[in-house]
Amino acid sequence: MFSKFTLTTALVMTLFTTGIAAAETREERLAVATEYNDAALADTDMDAMIRTMWEPLVAQFAPTATDDQKTQIHALYVETFEPRMTDLMKKQPEVMADIFTLDELQDLKDFYATPSGRAVMQKLPQVMQAIQPEIMVMVQETLPTIVPKVQEILAPAQ
Numbered sequence: 001m002f003s004k005f006t007l008t009t010a011l012v013m014t015l016f017t018t019g020i021a022a023a024e025t026r027e028e029r030l031a032v033a034t035e036y037n038d039a040a041l042a043d044t045d046m047d048a049m050i051r052t053m054w055e056p057l058v059a060q061f062a063p064t065a066t067d068d069q070k071t072q073i074h075a076l077y078v079e080t081f082e083p084r085m086t087d088l089m090k091k092q093p094e095v096m097a098d099i100f101t102l103d104e105l106q107d108l109k110d111f112y113a114t115p116s117g118r119a120v121m122q123k124l125p126q127v128m129q130a131i132q133p134e135i136m137v138m139v140q141e142t143l144p145t146i147v148p149k150v151q152e153i154l155a156p157a158q
Helices: 004-043 046-061 067-090 092-099 102-112 115-154
Strands: none
Touching: 004 067, 004 092, 004 102, 004 115, 046 067, 046 115, 067 092, 102 115
């Protein structure tokens, strides 16, 4: 006969031992996530990634910008964002260790160790660069419609 005490004890013990197992494997997950992240950072074209941040803006708002102006803008963006982006990317293993399983992290690390995996990391900025202008247009087109609706939702109850 199971009493509430026995059932509660079993539940607490299950949660307790599951917590211990998770704590025991977090170091393993963090180690693999760090290996993956180090490899990904090594293959990331940060210059190209930063270029995706400013080129769509210039193309839309200053299509006649000179090469010298673009060089200056790029230098400004690199100076402003590269250290911050690198710092953020270096924090990823901690987050990944909390979200992904050890098997998922190992698979991810193994994939990025292949030529195809490295190519993905190197080409993702090009993908972002290609779709960024469309994202900006979409946001600009929808903001006039969506902002009043958000304001309405956030307005205090009358």
